[in-house]
Amino acid sequence: MMTTVSRREFVTVVAAAGGGLLLGYRAEGAQRAASTATAVATAGTTAASFAPNAFIRIPPDGSVTLVMPQVEMGQGVYTALSMLLAEELEVAPGQIRLEHAPPDDKLYGNQFFGEQMTGASSSVRAFYEPLRRAGATARAMLVAAAAASWNVDPASCRAHKGVVTHTPTRRSLTYGVLAARAAALQVPDKVTLKDPKDFTLIGTPAKRLDTPGKVNGTAQFGIDVRLPGMLIATVAASPVLGGKVARLDEQKAKAVPGVRQIVRLDDGVAVVADHMWAAKQGLAALDIRWDDGPNAKLSTPDIVQGLAKASESPGVTARKDGDPESALAGAAKKVEAVYEAPFLAHVTMEPMNCTVHVRKDSCEVWTGSQALSRARAAAAEVTGFPLEKVVLHNHLLGGGFGRRLEVDYVTQAVRIAKEVNAPVKVVWTREEDVQHDVYRSYYYDRMTAGLDARGTPVAWTHRIVGPAIIARYLPQAFKDGKDIDAVNGAVQLLYDIPAIQVEHVRHEEPVLNTGFWRGVGVTHNNFVVESFIDELAAASKQDPVAFRRTLLGKSPRAVAVLDLAAREGRWGKPLPSGRGRGVALLYSDWSTYLAQVAEVEVNASGDVRVHRIVCAVDCGRIVNPDIVKAQIESGVVYGISGALWGEVTLKNGRVEQSNFHNYRVLRMNEAPQIEVHLVRNGEAPGGIGEPGTAVTAAALSNAIYAATGKRLRKLPLQSALALAAR
Amino acid sequence: MDLMINGERRQIDVPSDMPVLWVLRDVLGMTGTKFGCGMSLCGACTVQLDGQAIRSCVTPVSAAAGKAITTIEAIGATPVGKKVQAAWIALDVPQCGYCQSGQIMSASALLARNARPTDADIDAAMAGNICRCGTYGRVRAAIKRAASEASISGRGVR
Incomplete structure (x- = not known):
């Protein structure tokens, strides 16, 4: 069974077991690696562990610890990454112990970001080869150690399930016995990776390693941290971004039994108490009055107006094929549309939380983060301590969806903890979580297409209006005013149209913080692109699947998933009245091809019910087909919630939604049957955590069109449908 | 108290x-x-x-x-809870896992009073348990699996 422990806890465990000293850490960041080794060494461990790289550690007891460079937030990455290591290392999943990696960009950085970050459906893509290489390196050294001890040719030895066997004589030695000897060997520069045809683990539906702890209450999320003397705080930040505390009643709050301390920040207040109940009651008793500041009068229509105005001017061109202007001028028919997508909250099941202990000259942080090094840096910045004085313990994440790519909640918790003479766990209420999210931005898109006399598209222009999240989040990737996220899923348009222009008009509305939401830029762009191509199919009086197919002559993988989804989704087969099927196709920089057929019903009172979702997925080489299916199922459910009902609105600067009663998400009784069909091939692995979400809105909208004849161009669909029915 | x-x-x-x-x-x-x-x-x-x-x-x-x-x-110490946990593991239900304690407690209560729940029974008992990772399909399948194992062992006793 897997257990996850933080590095500090690990040190204790190993020391107790009399286990190993970290040797031979082959690190590009030698200094950092050395300090890690020192930390372990000072814990009093002396025996020799085998640790040829930062991901694998085998002490003499033969246990196999794999260090996870990406964080587990439900996407199954601890299992998938372990499979990559175990495949080449030749250990069985049952032998594995997992450990959260500490923050260290040099050792654990994700090549897509240049830092230790989990997001953008990148984990398997980023680590497919590096982890296999790490596993193969370790295996080669263990085999070499065994061969040396027998004085035989390593080629005559075979590793399997943590044991090296000399095939001709059937002598064998376990990895634990070999650890010390292997640790003394030079780490080879070159190793041979397995031929995929020899895989025994990769490609199999291996059981998730994190399930047992998640069914008996032992899994430790950030919110579950307990420390001696720890206090609990809850917080209210200004309900309007940029506002400040005007006045409050400290005496009333302090009168609540269990309340210990009120911490005033300029933009918020925290109540520190013995437990959450006292903290919550104390916060209510404060009766805070706010000075709302410059955003006090802003509401959603003001923001939309700003975006609409910005959409009248050209933006930065992200793709240009041919001459769209003259192609449009010469077209037999011109189709134009405006699409809108609202602000969205993430609403992870585990509300934002962070536990911090600020001591005289050091700081310790316990949390769940998708961006560990940023979380650590945030604590260093607030405390003024050097990075090495900040220790960060990561945990399982009770949902990420992009929310935990931000470290605002870490910064805030450290600001609070600086004022508290004890470790303090800062826990947001659900209301705080919904009203102080880093939201998916509002987007406003202008589409234009030209069709020739036969209804074939001859021109396509797509103008996206919204912020440049990348400019804030990954400024080094923001070049020449081009935001790769804002246009993701739009610039990769697969349809064979001779004249294409995709532009982004950067327009920031600083009334809400905005960031990444599951599916990132693709979620919004796929809705627009796949709705609009459906509009073109209708304008040329063609079947939506057939129409797409004729435009995909250069994309056989796209055709394959489209055909598979259409077949399994019973495309074209009769349906009862009130029901309709819609299709959508997705391709973006995740390199995954996904086609979805959605079947919906719109009842007499106009309520949308999703009955069936069929997805056909080609994500290249599959590490674990069951996890891929789970991720598509998951993405679809998340996508349905967002597409049907998801909407954060502002009134006088305040977010109007607060909890699950007015930020509706899909429930069990509303969940459709979801089928996932996988295409197997040997292409490079594609991302899988987000495509299911990103493809769903368009498929649903197109299905509603099929069911009702109403073309919805604004999300969320349920309220757009109500408006269209008026 | x-x-x-x-x-x-x-x-x-x-x-x-x-x-x-x-x-x-x-x-x-x-x-x-x-x-x-x-x-x-x-x-x-x-x-x-x-x-x-x-x-x-x-x-x-x-x-x-x-x-x-x-x-x-x-809950694993109760016969129903043990079957529910086993079904959850067999179908790898959890993703992030944060809602799963609640899902399992609701499912175990359902199965303790209704050994063979229909889909409608499952909807009624589980609609109050939100999962943002969207494990609903697997939760439903796991409840049915636990129910069928409960009935098999029940027959054995009879």
């Missing part, structure tokens, strides 16, 4: 209106029961009170006095 939690008598000194959730998590350190909404909207905090699934975030501790509280930490 005396509470009976997972078969153990626990003496605690807390305000009588304090929700069971915070007694479990912050006073007794039993963190398997999760905080999700504080308003009985999401089911993450579900525990059983005399076998009934209840939302501990809105249940004052005074209402639990004299009754048996069962949490995720001990």
Whole structure:
């Protein structure tokens, strides 16, 4: 069974077991690696562990610890990454112990970001080869150690399930016995990776390693941290971004039994108490009055107006094929549309939380983060301590969806903890979580297409209006005013149209913080692109699947998933009245091809019910087909919630939604049957955590069109449908 | 105040209106029961009170006095809970896992009173448990799997 422990806890465990000293850490960041080794060494461990790289550690007891460079937030990455290591290392999943990696960009950085970050459906893509290489390196050294001890040719030895066997004589030695000897060997520069045809683990539906702890209450999320003397705080930040505390009643709050301390920040207040109940009651008793500041009068229509105005001017061109202007001028028919997508909250099941202990000259942080090094840096910045004085313990994440790519909640918790003479766990209420999210931005898109006399598209222009999240989040990737996220899923348009222009008009509305939401830029762009191509199919009086197919002559993988989804989704087969099927196709920089057929019903009172979702997925080489299916199922459910009902609105600067009663998400009784069909091939692995979400809105909208004849161009669909029915 | 939690008598000194959730998590350190909404909207905090699934975030501790509280930490000790956990593992239901304590407590309460639930029974019992990872299809399948194993062993006894 897997257990996850933080590095500090690990040190204790190993020391107790009399286990190993970290040797031979082959690190590009030698200094950092050395300090890690020192930390372990000072814990009093002396025996020799085998640790040829930062991901694998085998002490003499033969246990196999794999260090996870990406964080587990439900996407199954601890299992998938372990499979990559175990495949080449030749250990069985049952032998594995997992450990959260500490923050260290040099050792654990994700090549897509240049830092230790989990997001953008990148984990398997980023680590497919590096982890296999790490596993193969370790295996080669263990085999070499065994061969040396027998004085035989390593080629005559075979590793399997943590044991090296000399095939001709059937002598064998376990990895634990070999650890010390292997640790003394030079780490080879070159190793041979397995031929995929020899895989025994990769490609199999291996059981998730994190399930047992998640069914008996032992899994430790950030919110579950307990420390001696720890206090609990809850917080209210200004309900309007940029506002400040005007006045409050400290005496009333302090009168609540269990309340210990009120911490005033300029933009918020925290109540520190013995437990959450006292903290919550104390916060209510404060009766805070706010000075709302410059955003006090802003509401959603003001923001939309700003975006609409910005959409009248050209933006930065992200793709240009041919001459769209003259192609449009010469077209037999011109189709134009405006699409809108609202602000969205993430609403992870585990509300934002962070536990911090600020001591005289050091700081310790316990949390769940998708961006560990940023979380650590945030604590260093607030405390003024050097990075090495900040220790960060990561945990399982009770949902990420992009929310935990931000470290605002870490910064805030450290600001609070600086004022508290004890470790303090800062826990947001659900209301705080919904009203102080880093939201998916509002987007406003202008589409234009030209069709020739036969209804074939001859021109396509797509103008996206919204912020440049990348400019804030990954400024080094923001070049020449081009935001790769804002246009993701739009610039990769697969349809064979001779004249294409995709532009982004950067327009920031600083009334809400905005960031990444599951599916990132693709979620919004796929809705627009796949709705609009459906509009073109209708304008040329063609079947939506057939129409797409004729435009995909250069994309056989796209055709394959489209055909598979259409077949399994019973495309074209009769349906009862009130029901309709819609299709959508997705391709973006995740390199995954996904086609979805959605079947919906719109009842007499106009309520949308999703009955069936069929997805056909080609994500290249599959590490674990069951996890891929789970991720598509998951993405679809998340996508349905967002597409049907998801909407954060502002009134006088305040977010109007607060909890699950007015930020509706899909429930069990509303969940459709979801089928996932996988295409197997040997292409490079594609991302899988987000495509299911990103493809769903368009498929649903197109299905509603099929069911009702109403073309919805604004999300969320349920309220757009109500408006269209008026 | 005396509470009976997972078969153990626990003496605690807390305000009588304090929700069971915070007694479990912050006073007794039993963190398997999760905080999700504080308003009985999401089911993450579900525990059983005399076998009934209840939302501990809105249940004052005074209402639990004299009754048996069962949490995720001990549900595996009940025959139904054990089958539910086994079914959850067999189908790899959890993703992030944060809502799963509540899902399992609701499912176990359902199966304890209804050994062969229909889809409608499952909907009614589970609609109050939100999962943002979208594990609903697997939760449903796992409940059916646990139910079929319950009935198989039931036949064995007969």
